[in-house]
Amino acid sequence: MGINDSNITNPKVLKFLNGFYRPVTEELGELRLKAEEARVPVILRDTENVLRSLLLIARPLRILEIGTAVGYSASFFAEVCGPDSKVVSLELKEETAATARENIRRLGYESQITVITGDAAQTAAEQQGPFDLVFIDAAKSHYLEYWNAVICKVVSGGLIICDNILMSGRTVSDEYDPGRKYRTNIRKMNEFLSFISETEDADTSFISAGDGMSVSIIRNNKNGNKSMETV
Numbered sequence: 001m002g003i004n005d006s007n008i009t010n011p012k013v014l015k016f017l018n019g020f021y022r023p024v025t026e027e028l029g030e031l032r033l034k035a036e037e038a039r040v041p042v043i044l045r046d047t048e049n050v051l052r053s054l055l056l057i058a059r060p061l062r063i064l065e066i067g068t069a070v071g072y073s074a075s076f077f078a079e080v081c082g083p084d085s086k087v088v089s090l091e092l093k094e095e096t097a098a099t100a101r102e103n104i105r106r107l108g109y110e111s112q113i114t115v116i117t118g119d120a121a122q123t124a125a126e127q128q129g130p131f132d133l134v135f136i137d138a139a140k141s142h143y144l145e146y147w148n149a150v151i152c153k154v155v156s157g158g159l160i161i162c163d164n165i166l167m168s169g170r171t172v173s174d175e176y177d178p179g180r181k182y183r184t185n186i187r188k189m190n191e192f193l194s195f196i197s198e199t200e201d202a203d204t205s206f207i208s209a210g211d212g213m214s215v216s217i218i219r220n221n222k223n224g225n226k227s228m229e230t231v
């Protein structure tokens with residue numbers, strides 16, 4: 001997705017706010033531009049700004065990312081959360097993961113980030129945790145599976161943040177899906193949003209920045225997750 005075509009924010013407002021965007025490092029700025037030129041999906045600029053604030057408040061050190069692409073957001077997490085932070089990032093495609101590993105090495109985050117290939121519905125379940133933050137940014141129709149795979153691994157008070165929950169407006173209205181091509185994804189995303197807004201395991205809010213984000217603060221839940229104090 002380009003930087004202005006998410007259908008979520010008034011384009012004039014988006015242009016104005018994006019005028020304040022500054023990359024966290026010059027190298028990350030270059031990687032973003034390269035990815036945008038190649039139309040490789042990376043977190044949008046306004047998404048990044050919200051994430052940065054959340055990271056600086058929550059200060060997560062153990063991060064699980066679902067959906068690596070070229071390693072942009074994984075590197076961003078490693079940079080913003082500092083040298084003591086560790087990121088495990090899950091990617092389906094071997095070739096994409098190889099590009100991500102190369103970018104991560106070039107940017108100097110290889111001691112902080114591990115990229116694991118495979119279907120995240122399985123690889124997420126295989127991760128041991130605990131995690132302070134899980135960032136979900138992979139197949140839109142599988143968010144509930146990812147959530148179920150990780151919920152017991154997130155510490156109480158930790159976060160699960162999901163990107164692209166509004167799917168360029170399609171989640172909100174069929175008018176953004178004239179050919180009904182995304183009908184199944186739309187239904188599944190709506191089911192997922194209903195689920196996370198009602199579950200007793202988390203307090204969730206929705207943010208209409210970027211392509212839409214959900215921010216869930218995990219409660220000390222019945223799934224056996226550990227409290228922040230015990231890990």
Ligand SMILES: C[S@@+](CC[C@H](N)C(=O)[O-])C[C@H]1O[C@@H](n2cnc3c(N)ncnc32)[C@H](O)[C@@H]1O
Pocket residue numbers: 041042043066067068069070071072073074090091092093096118119120121137138139142
């Ligand atoms: C939106 S991109 C991730 C962007 C990345 N988080 C960033 O901002 O730099 C989504 C990625 O998820 C990967 N993906 C899709 N389905 C997946 C699955 N089932 N398991 C793991 N990764 C998957 C895609 O190959 C793609 O690279």
